[in-house]
Amino acid sequence: MARAPPAVPAAPPPDIGHTLIMATLQTPPPTAGPAPGVEGPPPAPHRAPQKPPGGGRPPLAVETHGLRKEYGRKVAVANLSLSVPAEEVFGFLGPNGAGKSTTVKMLVGLVRPTAGGGSLLGRPLGDVGARRRLGFLPEQFRFHEWLRAEEFLNFHASLYGVPPRERGRRIADVLQLVGLEARAQDTLRTFSKGMLQRIGIAQAVIADPQLVILDEPTSALDPIGRRDVRDLIRGLRERGIAVFLNSHLLSEVEMVCDRVAIIDRGMVIHQGRLAELITGTLEAELRLDALPASLVAALEARWPIRGTAGPASSAPGADGAGLWTLRLALQDDADLPQIADLAIHHGARLHALIPHRTTLEDLFVQSVENHDR
Amino acid sequence: MTLTWGAGSLGPGAGTLPTAHSHVPRESHELTITHSHLPRESHQMNAFVIAKLTFREALRRKALYGAVALTVAFLALYAWGTGYIVRELDEGLPQGLARLASQSGVDVRLLAIGELLLAGLYAVSNIAGLLAIFMAAGTISQEVEQGTLQSIISKPVSRVDVVLGKWLGGAAMLATYVAITGVLAAGIVYWRAGYLPTQLPLGLLLLMLKTTLLYSLTMVGSATVPAITTGIVMLIVYVVANVTGMIEQVGVAIGSETMVRIGVIASLLIPSDALWKMGASLVQPPNPLPALGIQMSLGPFGVVNPPSVWMGVYGLTYTLLALGLAALIFSRRDL
Ligand SMILES: Nc1ncnc2c1ncn2[C@@H]1O[C@H](COP(=O)(O)OP(=O)(O)OP(=O)(O)O)[C@@H](O)[C@H]1O
Ligand SMILES: [Mg+2]
Numbered sequence: 001m002a003r004a005p006p007a008v009p010a011a012p013p014p015d016i017g018h019t020l021i022m023a024t025l026q027t028p029p030p031t032a033g034p035a036p037g038v039e040g041p042p043p044a045p046h047r048a049p050q051k052p053p054g055g056g057r058p059p060l061a062v063e064t065h066g067l068r069k070e071y072g073r074k075v076a077v078a079n080l081s082l083s084v085p086a087e088e089v090f091g092f093l094g095p096n097g098a099g100k101s102t103t104v105k106m107l108v109g110l111v112r113p114t115a116g117g118g119s120l121l122g123r124p125l126g127d128v129g130a131r132r133r134l135g136f137l138p139e140q141f142r143f144h145e146w147l148r149a150e151e152f153l154n155f156h157a158s159l160y161g162v163p164p165r166e167r168g169r170r171i172a173d174v175l176q177l178v179g180l181e182a183r184a185q186d187t188l189r190t191f192s193k194g195m196l197q198r199i200g201i202a203q204a205v206i207a208d209p210q211l212v213i214l215d216e217p218t219s220a221l222d223p224i225g226r227r228d229v230r231d232l233i234r235g236l237r238e239r240g241i242a243v244f245l246n247s248h249l250l251s252e253v254e255m256v257c258d259r260v261a262i263i264d265r266g267m268v269i270h271q272g273r274l275a276e277l278i279t280g281t282l283e284a285e286l287r288l289d290a291l292p293a294s295l296v297a298a299l300e301a302r303w304p305i306r307g308t309a310g311p312a313s314s315a316p317g318a319d320g321a322g323l324w325t326l327r328l329a330l331q332d333d334a335d336l337p338q339i340a341d342l343a344i345h346h347g348a349r350l351h352a353l354i355p356h357r358t359t360l361e362d363l364f365v366q367s368v369e370n371h372d373r
Numbered sequence: 374m375t376l377t378w379g380a381g382s383l384g385p386g387a388g389t390l391p392t393a394h395s396h397v398p399r400e401s402h403e404l405t406i407t408h409s410h411l412p413r414e415s416h417q418m419n420a421f422v423i424a425k426l427t428f429r430e431a432l433r434r435k436a437l438y439g440a441v442a443l444t445v446a447f448l449a450l451y452a453w454g455t456g457y458i459v460r461e462l463d464e465g466l467p468q469g470l471a472r473l474a475s476q477s478g479v480d481v482r483l484l485a486i487g488e489l490l491l492a493g494l495y496a497v498s499n500i501a502g503l504l505a506i507f508m509a510a511g512t513i514s515q516e517v518e519q520g521t522l523q524s525i526i527s528k529p530v531s532r533v534d535v536v537l538g539k540w541l542g543g544a545a546m547l548a549t550y551v552a553i554t555g556v557l558a559a560g561i562v563y564w565r566a567g568y569l570p571t572q573l574p575l576g577l578l579l580l581m582l583k584t585t586l587l588y589s590l591t592m593v594g595s596a597t598v599p600a601i602t603t604g605i606v607m608l609i610v611y612v613v614a615n616v617t618g619m620i621e622q623v624g625v626a627i628g629s630e631t632m633v634r635i636g637v638i639a640s641l642l643i644p645s646d647a648l649w650k651m652g653a654s655l656v657q658p659p660n661p662l663p664a665l666g667i668q669m670s671l672g673p674f675g676v677v678n679p680p681s682v683w684m685g686v687y688g689l690t691y692t693l694l695a696l697g698l699a700a701l702i703f704s705r706r707d708l
Contacts, residue, residue, distance in 0.1 A: 071707075105523075105707075105708070108526070108527035109526055109527060110523055110526055110527065110707065110708040111707040111708065112705070112707060128529050128530070128531045129529060131527060131528055131529045131530075132529040134527065134528075136523075136524065136527035136528075137524075138520060138523040138524055138527070140520040140523070141520075141524070142519045142520040142521050142523075143521055143524065144426070144430070144521055146430065146433050146434060155422065155426060156524065156525075156528065158422045159419055159422055159525065159528040159529070159530050160528055160529065161418070161529065200524065203524060204524075213527075
């Protein structure tokens, strides 16, 4: 995550005047924490500008109950109940055809639910006013190709009711945000696919949203663009903006999401805080030539044993044949040397000590396969 | 170019986007914007935003270049031909006709020139009618198929705004076309022959209504089925409306009640030809034949029995109902 500072020349940026003006306008800065990262400390506490002064939980950004969509006989979404807290990043996962895009389309008013309902930013689904603070990047990002990038953003800003005098600045800001400032005067027809996805992200965030729904926002992006989108999502969250992210890139989801739901065949099969869903995520696998009872007792005293296998259980000639295998649940990588010390202390020879991290991918694959059974 | 991605900032609400490299001193990268407004709760404005886009699209897409080029060519030929025809008329009428004219006191020159003007307007009316069908057939369905509406409907824009906006934009475009070409055609006749009907503005207004009616009706199809289906169906409907309109004229002349009834029923179903007749009857010179007991128009473009003003009211109601139906259908459609 930690990106090396860009090779910025010592000279001030070209738009220094702009920057200075903006700096003087600055209101109290958001909590400046260390950049949230995979293995870094937990994300800095979120700034919460919308929280009611009396405290209490912020309202949900999205809530659905029993949401269902049938296309003729085909059930695209069966029965979906979701709660997406405000000011969090929500990962919405599921295999192809699970109903993710259909759900999102019901949320943003493109598709009418067959049954069930819900709310978006505190207003019932389908309410036009709620979309004032909603940004959306469709899965199929097709736009009016005959418009120039700047005209396109101007049009979309005006649909949000952004006053004309404010649009120019916002257009410049979002173009810079997605790295397309040099293409402002080009028609979208001349854009590459990734550039279209970028301009699609720009229109989703142009009007100070409270909730941004992104349906596979990085499907067409280069690796740098993907990382940039991750940074953008973290930036949105830091500003207290909820993000609803459809994605198949689970490593990406793991990096940015506070909470995930995994759906399959139109139903939620897992929903919760990411940290809780993949708790006890670290496992150590030990391979030993012997397994004295004293060692087992000593290990067990500190770490739950997840499983043991004797030398007979592995095929001759296979990796680790003739060895004992033991799996421990760890809290911390730092425990690994202690495990090694204990093994040696109790007279066992340690052939391997392998840390395994349960990933979101493991959880995804397991739960979808179980569900499909 | 991507280094700037995380470095910009957004929106009012003092929004600050942390940079991709947010450990860099913040002041150097943050843009903070004063909280200046919350968008007003008026999304009826959005119909106008969409109308403007529709109008601009019609101008910008090269599809209409052909129509404009051919219209210019047509008007040039029309001016050239009208000049010759008027010169021929002024050189004298064929003997038989001259005798008939002097006996009955009919101004044959005026009638011929009126017929010429009607011919020009008939061309304008039909070109505009076809343009209406072609423009409206894809206006919703193509955007649904391409998915360009997804990023629009997910904004504070109601489905009605979209239909109304597209209708306003298209109707404005077509009305402009009818106004410009209609006035040019009438101007050419006035320049060459000195004939200018006083009711021309009302006549052109009725042509605009006819065009808008076709546009609205085609939008009902566009909200429902693919553009090609709508286009084909509407072309057939339009041709049938024109033909039944002629049948009605013939029926009046030969006294066939059945033919007249066919025409009346057809014009209730699709009032496009009836609106043309109303407009044409306002710009044609007074027809002397009915006074002589002959229920015929002079020439193919003239009108012998113009519909009553109620047809105008009916056409307007029809147009608005079709628009409402298009909005209703589109509101229920999944995108
Ligand atoms: N317009 C439609 N008509 C009929 N069936 C549809 C329609 N749209 C979606 N479906 C069906 O609904 C199911 C869910 O589709 P959806 O696009 O929501 O899946 P998804 O989870 O977004 O998949 P992916 O990961 O591939 O994007 C699929 O089986 C699909 O075939
Ligand atoms: Mg999808």
